[in-house]
Amino acid sequence: MKFALTFFLSAMAAVASAKEIRMGDTLTATSQMGKHLLSKARRLDENGEDMMNWLGDYSLKFQGCHHLVQWNAEADGEEDVRLVNKRLVRFRLCPTNTCTEADAGGCSENYGDYIIDMETYLNAYYESKQEYYEGVCDQYAENNCNCQDNGDDGYSEDKCQYECIVSAGMESCYQYMEDKMNAEIFEVEKYMECGQFEYNNNNGRKLNNNNGVEYFVGPFCAAQGGSINLGMFSDDQCTIPVEDDTYGAATFKTMTGISMPYAERSLVGADCLSCVQANYDQDDNNNNNNGEEEEVELTEACQMTYQMAGKCETNLPSGTVYSKNENACTYMSGIKVVREDGMVFYSEQHADAVTTAFIVIFAIATVSMAVYVWYLRTRLNIKTDTLL
Numbered sequence: 049m050k051f052a053l054t055f056f057l058s059a060m061a062a063v064a065s066a067k068e069i070r071m072g073d074t075l076t077a078t079s080q081m082g083k084h085l086l087s088k089a090r091r092l093d094e095n096g097e098d099m100m101n102w103l104g105d106y107s108l109k110f111q112g113c114h115h116l117v118q119w120n121a122e123a124d125g126e127e128d129v130r131l132v133n134k135r136l137v138r139f140r141l142c143p144t145n146t147c148t149e150a151d152a153g154g155c156s157e158n159y160g161d162y163i164i165d166m167e168t169y170l171n172a173y174y175e176s177k178q179e180y181y182e183g184v185c186d187q188y189a190e191n192n193c194n195c196q197d198n199g200d201d202g203y204s205e206d207k208c209q210y211e212c213i214v215s216a217g218m219e220s221c222y223q224y225m226e227d228k229m230n231a232e233i234f235e236v237e238k239y240m241e242c243g244q245f246e247y248n249n250n251n252g253r254k255l256n257n258n259n260g261v262e263y264f265v266g267p268f269c270a271a272q273g274g275s276i277n278l279g280m281f282s283d284d285q286c287t288i289p290v291e292d293d294t295y296g297a298a299t300f301k302t303m304t305g306i307s308m309p310y311a312e313r314s315l316v317g318a319d320c321l322s323c324v325q326a327n328y329d330q331d332d333n334n335n336n337n338n339g340e341e342e343e344v345e346l347t348e349a350c351q352m353t354y355q356m357a358g359k360c361e362t363n364l365p366s367g368t369v370y371s372k373n374e375n376a377c378t379y380m381s382g383i384k385v386v387r388e389d390g391m392v393f394y395s396e397q398h399a400d401a402v403t404t405a406f407i408v409i410f411a412i413a414t415v416s417m418a419v420y421v422w423y424l425r426t427r428l429n430i431k432t433d434t435l436l
Contacts, residue, residue, distance in 0.1 A: 100351060102368050104344040107147045107320040108173070108353065109154030111138040113166060113269040113276055132285040135166035135269065137276075138380065139353065147320035154320060160364045162357035163376055167241035169353055170267055170276065173316055174240055176349035178224075183326060185221035189213060204229070227309055236309050239278060242266030242286035247304050263290065263299070265308075267315060270295075275314035323350035 115133040139162050142155035189195065193212035195205050210225040227236050233247050245263040266286035270277040280296020282288050290296035297311040325345040358376030361369060 099370055100346060100354070101344070103141070103323040103346050103350050103354060105144055105323075106141045106350070107144045107154075107322045108350060109140045109142050109147055109320050110173075110316045110318070111140050111153070111161070112273040113137045114273050115269055132287045133268075135267065136163055137166050137169040138163050139169065139357075141323075141350075141354070142320060144320065144322055144324075149318045149320060152318070157363065158365050158368075160359065160361040161377075161380060162353070162359055163380055164353055164357040166267055166269075166276065168356055170240040170315060172349040172352045173321065174237060176321060176347050178237070180326065181221060181224040185213060185218065185224050188216070188218065188221070189225075192216070206231075223309070223313065230306055230309070233304055233306060234309065236278075239265045240267065240315075242281070242284065244284070245280065263296070265296075265300075268295070270314075276316050277312065277314060278308060278310040280308070321347075321349065323347055 113136060115135055117131050118134045119131060140154050141160045141162065143158050146155050146158070148154065189209040189212060193209050195208035195212065197203055197205065206225070206229040210229050213221045213225050238246075242264055243266065245265045262282075262284075264281045264284055264286055265278060266281065267276050268279050268286065268289075269275070277295070279286070280290045280300050282290055290299050292298040295311065297308045300308040300311070323346050325347050358379065359373035360375075360377035360380050361372040362374055362377060364372060
């Protein structure tokens, strides 16, 4: 019991410390401005060299997610939820040249493991992927799809480009183009964290509720921690799902007429997301006339998630970082996940051999004592009957 309490308190402290990093009195690291500032920050070692340059050789790899139930400190009304889910994401930084989508772990050596709140990870990851899709999908549509407005009142350039992309078989662009097409009804990027559900009806009028009932949309762990999906909830902490057996997907479709994006498909994929900022400018021939090597530009996704995450850098090669950070190793070992066919699920916690032996001995002693008591009582009853 003492061990369990100690572990619980240490886990809560780890989460709290990761969440409550403060910059000044009012600006927190988890605020929008705080995240932006952190993404631009550059840490220097004692020699004045950039401590994050090594990220240029690494890629982000999603490992899994889990929920941690905690007390809702913001609850002040009778209808407020008292216990809420704190959502955490575990990710790995793998060497880009060995990172693979086929392996659920991404890599087996020379990596660092990290844990961070889901909202921060999703905002960074989704923005990075959007930049990639804008560079690949939009550019293809502009160069290969004839989607100029023909004057028809019912014409939609986004729909035309979507159909063109589908015809071209560019499956990686399907969801991105579909999100663009439905952006007037539902903006996915607004719900990377729990937010009140708002949408435009067919008349273009924005509706905040349905018959006076408020709904909220946000991410949650699905597929036993191997996927992050969007769901509809009845509380502003996105803890209580709408009761339609589909995490609100059926209710969403009834209200909007479209399927909820990422209700079944994960917001994060199994891909290895490079920490190097891609350049999709076709006018840049990448020729360096001065013969100077260009400085590698890191993505905000890698910078932000790395700086804000709890770290376990035991397996990073020596010299990669100025000083290995292992502050989150104990916490992450307590939520160790087991991968099976790419699926992530929680492993059962087993007691050690000494504890198991003690339990077995105690159980045997208890049973033996019960049998002995039964024997004595039986013998005493026999003697009483004989005297009578």
